Amino acid sequence: MDGYSARTGKGFDESGVVVKMSRWKLVPALLGLLAGAGVHAQEAANAGPVSLPDMQEHRGVVDDTWIVAPRRLADATLAAVKNYADEGDIAAGVSLRYHIDNADWLIADVFIYPAGEGDNAAMLKRAAEDFRESVAFAERQQIYRNVWWGDESAYTANLAGGRKAEGRFLPIVFDAQQDMLTSRAYLFYRKLYFVKIRLSTAVEAVDSLAENADRFVASLLDGVDIVSVGNCGRRMDILVATPGQAPPADLKDGVSADGYRVLLPANRAGSTSTRSQLAKVMSLAAARQQATGCTTLEYNPPLENGTRAVLHLSFQPEDWGTTPRTK
Numbered sequence: 001m002d003g004y005s006a007r008t009g010k011g012f013d014e015s016g017v018v019v020k021m022s023r024w025k026l027v028p029a030l031l032g033l034l035a036g037a038g039v040h041a042q043e044a045a046n047a048g049p050v051s052l053p054d055m056q057e058h059r060g061v062v063d064d065t066w067i068v069a070p071r072r073l074a075d076a077t078l079a080a081v082k083n084y085a086d087e088g089d090i091a092a093g094v095s096l097r098y099h100i101d102n103a104d105w106l107i108a109d110v111f112i113y114p115a116g117e118g119d120n121a122a123m124l125k126r127a128a129e130d131f132r133e134s135v136a137f138a139e140r141q142q143i144y145r146n147v148w149w150g151d152e153s154a155y156t157a158n159l160a161g162g163r164k165a166e167g168r169f170l171p172i173v174f175d176a177q178q179d180m181l182t183s184r185a186y187l188f189y190r191k192l193y194f195v196k197i198r199l200s201t202a203v204e205a206v207d208s209l210a211e212n213a214d215r216f217v218a219s220l221l222d223g224v225d226i227v228s229v230g231n232c233g234r235r236m237d238i239l240v241a242t243p244g245q246a247p248p249a250d251l252k253d254g255v256s257a258d259g260y261r262v263l264l265p266a267n268r269a270g271s272t273s274t275r276s277q278l279a280k281v282m283s284l285a286a287a288r289q290q291a292t293g294c295t296t297l298e299y300n301p302p303l304e305n306g307t308r309a310v311l312h313l314s315f316q317p318e319d320w321g322t323t324p325r326t327k
Contacts, residue, residue: 058229058230058231058296059230059315059316059317060230060231060315060316060317060318060319060320061230061231061232061233061320062114062192062228062229062230062232062294062315062319062320063228063229063230063314063315064228064229064230064312064313064314064315065114065192065193065226065227065228065229065312065313065315066226066227066228066299066301066310066311066312066313067093067094067112067224067225067226067310067311067312067313068224068225068226068227068301068302068308068309068310069081069096069223069224069308069309069310069311070223070224070307070308071306071307071308071309072307073098073216073219073220073223074215074219075100075101075212075215075216075219076098076099076100076101076108076216076219076220077098077099077101078096078097078098078309079097079098079099080096080097081094081095081096081097081309081311082094082095083311083312083313084113085313085314090114090313090314090315090319091113091114091319092111092113093111093112093113093114093193093313094111094112094113094311094313095109095110095111095112096109096110096112096224096309097109097110098110098216098220100212100216103208103212105201105202105205105208106199106200106201106205106208106209106212107198107199107200107201108197108198108199108216109197109198109200110195110196110197110198110220110224111194111195111196111198112193112194112195112196112224112226113193113194113196114192114193114194114313114320115127115189115192115193115194116192116320117192117233118189120166120189123189123194124166124167124168124187124188124189127168127187127188127189127194127196128152128168128170128187130194131170131185131187131196132149132170135147135172135174139174143176144174144175144176145174145175145176146174146175146180147172147173147174148172148173148174149170149171149172150170150171150172150173151171152168152169152170153168153169154166154167154168154169155167155168155169155186157186157188157214157217157218157221158214158218159218159221159222160218160222165188165190165221166188167186167187167188167189168186168187169184169185169186169187170184170185170187171183171184171185172185173203179202180202180203181200181201181202181203182200182201182202182203182206182209183198183199183200184198184199184200184209184210184213185197185198186198186199186213186217188221190221190226190293191226191227191228191292191293191294192226192228192293192294193226193293195221195224197216197217197220199212199213199216226293227290227293227294227295227299227301228293228294228295229294229295229296229299230294230296230315230320231296232289232294232295232296234260234294234296235260236260236261236262236296237260237261237262238262238264239251239261239262239263239264240263240264240266241263241264241265241266242266243266247263248263251263253284254277254280254281254284255281255284255285255288256288257288258288258289258292259284259285259286259287259288259289259290259291259292259295260285260289260296262281262282262285263281264277264278264281265277265278265281282297285297286298286299
């Protein structure tokens with residue numbers, strides 16, 4: 001799969017400047033329903049009709065995205081949010097600003113914006129190129145001056161449960177509004193979106209950036225969730241079980257690892273056991289799809305409250321595209 005990209009063609013950097021983004025790459029928008037064939041269909045007919053789950057109608061690859069941001073992280077508090085879709089620039093996504101405990105001199109900004117689907121290394125390369133381009137644009141506009149780039153390098157965030165997130169690290173020093181600032185940018189590709197984390201301060205406090213960065217980056221990535229709903233450019237395969245036959249190797253619990261292939265029981269429709277099994281299987285499928293970043297199934301986003309901010313992006317079909325991308 002080659003990936004997808006956007007058609008809106010705009011991006012936003014924290015300088016407040018609108019800059020050009022690479023186009024998001026796209027895959028075919030396929031959403032189908034396979035109820036099994038041959039013996040599967042025959043066995044299901046013998047057992048009575050199988051009640052299949054309601055499938056959602058979708059406008060495109062991604063219809064909606066919800067970004068859920070904790071108001072409190074391990075060492076920081078959410079201070080401000082912005083949804084650029086409110087200004088007509090949905091490709092810029094959203095931004096979050098956190099205040100880090102006992103480090104008021106640090107500015108911690110997070111930008112989450114559409115990327116598409118692709119290989120992690122290739123997507124991170126694109127994210128770094130986009131970031132460099134945005135800084136160069138700000139420099140041409142004299143928002144940033146005397147920009148000095150440090151060495152770009154790989155970066156690994158150590159998350160809860162032993163998980164890791166591979167990203168890129170880019171340090172810069174620049175003059176802005178008569179102050180010399182130093183900034184560390186951490187770039188990640190997660191769930192079809194780029195996550196850019198920038199920690200900035202005056203050059204005299206550069207040591208405090210390193211002291212606070214790792215913990216903040218890890219807690220941010222652990223805490224923020226991104227869930228998109230659409231056809232996801234995927235086909236959902238639904239198979240009907242054959243009584244007495246072992247399930248396929250990838251469907252031991254009735255659901256594939258990515259949630260896009262499910263095995264339904266072949267009991268009589270309407271029975272209590274069938275309804276219970278169906279609900280369990282589809283709930284597991286939805287959870288696994290959401291973990292990939294995009295689900296074709298129903299998703300009920302959490303409500304905003306005192307513990308979290310919830311930001312919503314609603315796309316048009318042409319924003320993500322619906323046609324195959326050829327090499």
